[in-house]
Amino acid sequence: xxxxxxxxxxxxxxxxxxxxxxxxxxxxxxxxxxxxxxxxxxxxxxxxxxxxxxxxxxxxxxxxxxxxxxxxxxxxxxxxxxxxxxxxxxxxxxxxxxxxxxxxxxxxxxxxxxxxxxxxxxxxxxxxxxxxxxxxxxxxxxxxxxxx
Numbered sequence: 001x002x003x004x005x006x007x008x009x010x011x012x013x014x015x016x017x018x019x020x021x022x023x024x025x026x027x028x029x030x031x032x033x034x035x036x037x038x039x040x041x042x043x044x045x046x047x048x049x050x051x052x053x054x055x056x057x058x059x060x061x062x063x064x065x066x067x068x069x070x071x072x073x074x075x076x077x078x079x080x081x082x083x084x085x086x087x088x089x090x091x092x093x094x095x096x097x098x099x100x101x102x103x104x105x106x107x108x109x110x111x112x113x114x115x116x117x118x119x120x121x122x123x124x125x126x127x128x129x130x131x132x133x134x135x136x137x138x139x140x141x142x143x144x145x146x147x148x
Contacts, residue, residue: 052071052072054067054068063143064093064140065090066138067141068139069085069136070098070101071136072103073103074100074101074104075099075133075135080130082127083124083130085122085123085137086121087121087122090121090143090144091141091142091144092118092120092123092140093142095123097116097134097137100135114129116130
């Protein structure tokens with residue numbers, strides 16, 4: 001994955017070190033992936049061998065960024081015990097979790113509201129309410145201010 005270019009995007013990426021606490025599957029246990037992209041005009045890459053895709057985008061005004069993690073096949077065969085996605089250096093404006101991602105003309109199927117919770121910095125399962133199905137997670141976050 002390449003970092004966005006431009007001075008504003010470099011400030012955004014320098015101020016944010018996205019940490020995704022990727023999904024804890026009953027078979028594999030918790031998995032954490034951290035990556036740090038620094039300013040300087042260089043392209044940085046992050047890759048991880050998983051059967052999921054992740055996309056990160058930045059708005060034209062560099063105030064919002066989005067992160068989506070999903071299973072391209074639509075529905076996951078994994079049984080999840082928990083999940084949590086966290087942003088640092090920004091406040092979540094929108095978050096949604098889905099039991100099935102859109103494929104073959106089908107729409108995304110959201111989790112029931114009681115299965116997950118959204119705070120200013122996380123989207124996570126609700127203990128005892130989450131029914132162990134997760135195929136997509138979407139977060140849109142806003143940076144608190146511009147650097148001078």
